[in-house]
Amino acid sequence: MAEDDDKTPARVTITDYAQSHFRYFRTAEGTVYAQRNGHPVARPMRSQGTTGSHRQELIVGMYRDGVGVFNGTALKEALDLIEALALYEETHAVNIRVAPGFDGATWLDLGRDDGQSVRIHPTGWDILTPDPREVCWRRTQLTGELPLPAKDTGGKGIDLLMRLCNFATAETECLAIAWLIGCLGPSVPVPAPFLTGPQGAGKSTAGRMLLRIIEGMSGDLRRAPKDEGDLLAAVAAGWITALDNLSHMTPDLSDAMCCIVTGAESVKRALFSDGDVFRLGYRRPLLLTGIDVGVIRPDLAERLLPLRLERPRIRRTEAELWAEFAEVLPVILGSLLDMTVKVRAMDVETPTDLRMADFAHLCAQLDAAAGLGALPAYRASLDDLNDDVIEGDLLAQTVLKHAESIEPGAEQRMTSTQWLHCLSRLHSGEELRPLPKGWPTTGKVLSDRLKRLQPTLAARGVLIDNGRTSEGRYLEMTRPAGPPPPEPQRAF
Structure with missing residues (x-):
């Protein structure tokens, strides 16, 4: 009896073993993560997934180290205590695929079991295992493994990629390169490339190739979800969200x-609670393919990057194409990393007249580094949109x-209702x-529509x-005096 008491x-x-072999912390949103000592991959405490959950990781570790096998009640009590203690620890961010590092560096997760990643810094890039306190990787079933990138490629990987894709012009190719470089920056919002072209131009294939350079060979396109909730779930689970057809x-x-x-940020009620909420902040690269999506809304047009493809003259089998892509992927990735280092080293002025100023700045850096004409091509693509x-x-x-009918330099001011009558009569x-379906029915609706159209009309x-x-309120229409701004040079 005394032995049982002692x-x-x-x-x-379980608690002693866990705290000696894992680091527990919370994110700014309050989610608790577990990170094995010396390893950069972190797993959420509450994960109930069938593979890769922290609970499974802990059970296997104790079994292999000879600590024992314990029942579910003991595990639950121990994990509940550890999770409560972690809420008092300092916060730390977790990242999927790309992450900011120390001293101006950024990291790319290769998705490997050993945690090896690519550190991109001002003087080059290296393959290292990041310090767990610098980078915490969050992995999901969408996190594919990337090959070790090749060194000293001489830039030939970019040429190999363009040979595999069917981009219509050189300007389209340089925009695709700029987008890939942007995907390696955790703090750079990039427009969504929209791969378009005639039937049989290889839009889906080219989309998969661009995706798999960053997400690995297991990355794939998916159909557009039926509602926003499904879309946000897919966005939260990976770095690039690619929607096909x-x-x-x-x-x-x-x-x-x-x-x-x-x-943006999405806030939802936490499961099995009345008052708690679950916060999900997200900003991700997005990729789209299709022949035609119909009418494009002005706010989305400012965030799109049209990439036109053409039908190939020589057809190849899927097996041949993807076998070659898998073979040259290390070279493509190495060349992309080399180009990224050169581009980030360029000191150029940021264009101030474009909505996606960060991407416009990146295009200007790419032009300074390689002279590809990315910024004029980007301006021309926006003009087309x-x-x-x-x-x-x-x-x-x-x-x-x-x-x-308005003289240059003149302005015309009316209430929104007066503008509605004026434009309706003109149409x-x-x-x-008869007025078409969807025509504004009130002055308020007209005012809201014109606000959306402001950048396009400007x-x-x-x-x-x-x-x-x-x-009262008014709407004012003006034609600026002087010659109109020069038309951007069309790239395609």
Whole structure:
């Protein structure tokens, strides 16, 4: 009986083992993670996954070290105590695939079991195992393994990649390179490349190749989810979200994509609770493929990067194509890392007239490093997207038509209701054509639509502003005096 009293409780044995072999911490959102000593990969305490959960990791470790096998009650009591203690520790961020490091460096997770990763620093890049207190990797079932990148490639990996893809022009190729470099930066919002072209141009294949350079050979495209919740779940589980064969884009999906590209936070009620909430902050690279998605909303157009492909003259089998890609992937990745180091070393001015200023700055750096003309190509792509927005929006067309009657340098001010009557009469014309479906029905709706169209109309020399006087609110339309801004040089 005395021996039983002196026996150490199982929960204490488990707790002592866990705290001596793992580091426990919490994120700023309050999620507790476990990290094996000396290893950069962290696992969430509450993970109940069938593979890779911390609970399984702890059970296997104690069994292999001869500590013993314990029942579920003892494990639960020990893990509950450890999780409670971790809430008093300092916070630490966890990252998927890319992460900021010390001294201006960034890291790329290769997805390897040994934790080896790529450290990209101002003087080059190296393959190292990061200090767990510098980088904590979060892995999911979408985290594929990348090969060790090749050194001293001489830049030939970029040429190998472009030979495998069917990009229509050299300008399109340099935009694809700029996007890949942007994906290696954890703090650089990048526009979403939209791979388009005729049927049979290899859009899905090229999309998979761009994706697998960053996400490994297990990365793949997926169909657009039915609702925002499913989309956010996919976004949270990986670094690049790639949607294939888009043929239609609902307003909700368009808004969700805007949030993914530039960043947002989703707050939901925590499971099995009445008052607790679960926070999910996200900003991820996004990739799309499709022939035509119909009308593009102006706010999404500013966040897209159209990459046009052409049909190949010589067809190859899937097996041959992917065997060659897997063989040259280490060289492609090595060349991309070399180019990333050169680009980041360039000191250039940031263009201040573009919505995605960080990506525009990256394009300017790429031009300084390699002279590829990425920034003019990016400007031209945005100009093409503005044309697409105007062609698909009758209200924008009507506003531009009305603006032709305004003298340069003059302004016209009316209430939103007066503007609605004016534009409606102009659209109907002398034939009294019926107003189309979706035409604004109230002044408030018109005002909201014009706010969305502001960047598109400004690119065509028409400024829309709003304000308030003692008589009420007004909308003002202006055509700036002087010559219009020069048209960007079209790259394709």
